Amino acid sequence: MPLPRSLWPPEVFRWSVDTATSVPRRVLDLLTAAESIVERADGLVRRTEQVVADAEDTVVRARRVTEAVEVQVAATRPLVEFMKEFSAHEVQAAIKLVDELPRLSKHLNEDILPILTTLNQVGPDLHDLLEVANDVRQAILGIPGFDFLRRRGEGKDDDAD
Template sequence: MDLTPRALFGLARTTVETAVSVPGRVLDLLGAAEAVVRQADELVTRTARVLDETEALVGRARAVTAAAEGVTTDVGHTARTSRELLDSYAPLAQKAQPLAQRFVDELSPHEVDAAVQLVDQLPVLTKHLIDDVLPILTTLDRVGPDIHQLLEVTNDVRQAILGIPGFTFMRRRGEAKEDE
């Protein structure tokens, strides 16, 4: 290859330009490298944050899973209990259904209102029953002999009055005065 002064000068010029531009390029590369490092730092920070959030989410998911297991256990228990109750009460319900249907069919609004009023009065009725009626009922076993004795005395008095001379005359006279 034949180097002419012009070619040599051009080569030197290109070499110098390249040499002069190297520090700028190195600085640009260093700036780009610093930007990449900053972005990498930011990426690491964000990744750490995402990892922390993921760990927290996994913890909450575990808690939800544990709670769901408890709910599943409760639901299973409730389902078993419901099945047992249905099995126990189904024959009774089937037997009572026609009676309940008849009761509902024949019940009038007026009767429902009366039943509601009666239920509203139950506290008062209960109080009177306990305070007034039941104490009287406990004495009824003593009333029988007393009434029997009273009937005997009344019969004796009647016989005594009938035995009074002139009583029949006085009785007729009293009846006549009442009629007037």
């Protein structure tokens, strides 16, 4: 049986040469593909590292916010307990009172405070006047016969009643 033509030495040699020359090209293609995969993996690793760093920063900020909120909640707890004591009617009344504060403040500054200032100035004078009135009373009580006149006046008041 003769050898098939594909197995003849020139054909085998040609096949061997073609195969041998294609190996470096294929290895180079494989290396290029591997480098491309490594570059993509490096990029993925860098992006993943950035995502992790951003997530860690976010966690730190979230912890700070949570701590601040916890402080605020703790500070408002007494106010919440205080507010539980109010009825809806009382809350509405408080809102109306707060609405009136500007008008109340205006009247306080324009009407009441000037009167108080005047009273503070008049107060010492009234004190002096009361001392003088007390001195006059004692002087009148010291007049001879005044006790008799007073009893007589009290008797007339009883008759009128």
